[in-house]
Amino acid sequence: MPYSRSSGISRRLVLGALAAMPTLPGLLAASAPAAAQSATPLASWNDRSAKQGILDFVRATTDPSSTDFVPPEERVATLDQDGTLWIEHPIYTQVVYCLDRVPVVVKEKPVLAKVEPFKTVLTGDFEKIAKLSLHDVEVILAATLTGMDVDQFYAEAKAWIESAKDHRWNRLYTELTYQPMQEVLTYFRANGYKTYIVTGGGQDFVRVYSDRVYGIPREQVIGTAGGVKYGYGKDGKPFLTKEPKLLLNDNFAGKPEGIHLEIGRRPHAAFGNSTGDQQMLEYAKGGDGLRLSMLVLHDDAKREYAYGPAQGLPDTKVGTFTQGLYDEAKKGGWHVISMKDDWKRIFAFET
């Protein structure tokens, strides 16, 4: 019962629910190469100001003769995931995971089949599921993301992410990362930057595949995180259980706060695509010396999706690229990346 097609659950609803929820750990992520590196950096980028901005920034901060030189140990770049490194429409991938897990949870606790919101999810009726309240979504996230051994979560999420497919492209979600952004990761790392994912999504969920998909090790993923509880199994061996207790809401001001908790340095470069990334981009840009803040604008309805200021969305919409954010970017010297104009191709599988 995959909910990967547009279920209609709004991004706002889901962002709020994720923010209000803890998540859990991931057990795997074999260390594989990320996107293949091209001899020419940023090969999938058109020669426009966004590309030039990245090249200029990296050169200026890594050339020892530059007044903007940054010592290697201080080179930190932080990147949002959903909508910045891979697709986030029509529904966050992690929420698809949670909906897909509902039948498993109900099988373990059959009484839930008659209880809302599980009952509605089990109908598979997208119209009804889309109308679930924020509280209902929180209940689903808590039921599917907490209560188990962290190793068990890692294993289950790994099995899912290795097989679940998006319905528009009929491809694994992990194939729907943006090739130009993979090239940004590779280019930054080739120049001594440590690359971090700073996501409003679940820290433990993203850690399951970050190394394999982005070349980013588990410990360089910061995300919305719940507490874990130390205990002992029947065999006396210690393990950690995911708890429904929020430790870090990694959205909005929570992004710079989470960066401080898990890195302890102000990033020199930051990438995002929504109001949830606003404070992280301000924080990066507000440091001394040369800084780079960039926003991905989803303006390509044909090759991906179009949403944001170009589509006239209201400023109050949470978790998206509002006109207010666009104005702040222009005023603050941030770069706005037009997917339509700046990217030659969006996905690696495009010919």
Place this chain on the structure above:
Amino acid sequence: MPYSRSSGISRRLVLGALAAMPTLPGLLAASAPAAAQSATPLASWNDRSAKQGILDFVRATTDPSSTDFVPPEERVATLDQDGTLWIEHPIYTQVVYCLDRVPVVVKEKPVLAKVEPFKTVLTGDFEKIAKLSLHDVEVILAATLTGMDVDQFYAEAKAWIESAKDHRWNRLYTELTYQPMQEVLTYFRANGYKTYIVTGGGQDFVRVYSDRVYGIPREQVIGTAGGVKYGYGKDGKPFLTKEPKLLLNDNFAGKPEGIHLEIGRRPHAAFGNSTGDQQMLEYAKGGDGLRLSMLVLHDDAKREYAYGPAQGLPDTKVGTFTQGLYDEAKKGGWHVISMKDDWKRIFAFET
């Protein structure tokens, strides 16, 4: 007014206060080499079972033909700091910092000079200071470690740690790291292990000097951590303020929980010296395959200090090496490192 001599504040009191308190960030730590690497690994160790245990573990987990081989991305070693990597007696270095900061805090808020516990600290009377309650110590920690911009904290703590000296040796605290443990860090890293400090002390405090002193970058320091709050200065630039709000009590079960939060992997090797490290060592040892858990036993009153089971301390004493911990180590196959017998020299400055 340095309190570096034995002020008499008990370790138990201080551990409790640190645990109940948030701490703050650190701004510096230039990337310098840690202890110089000898061609012979573990040169300051005597040829006894502890040294052999380390050599055997590293060989078995890094030899591709070994059944205990661990892929490079999974090689994680976690080490406590106080009493494991450097001296912790007669008083935690970070608490000396806080006491030394009291006059500065009082200068900024003169009214505090007449208020306890500041009044007592200002007398410089060690007997009286030693009798401060846990609550009093918490008040001092909150006053000296929170309320300021994280960058300001980093700068102040950096200036202090670069000049403050221990009174027994009349040396910088940073010279009082254990040379044999510096060699362990170097040896593990040379074999592809990521080394992490996992301390009950303040995460932000240790991050100020971890790179310079141990070769451990800021982001690989996990410690007791408080929240920070995002805000804007008068110039409109964003900054983070240290808040008196506990996020992570990195002692006891908090150690494996903090490891999960900031790394997301069960360590293959762990080093500690007290009951505050017990769960971390259990957690490491409880994983699949070959694991290494080691306890430093302070049994050398002449070259350093002697405390722990050999000294007949009661089991109930928190934050020290109790007889119960010693028994668990022996039963669980952990190694106990005798400072007296296993270490040829304790400090690098010894000839």
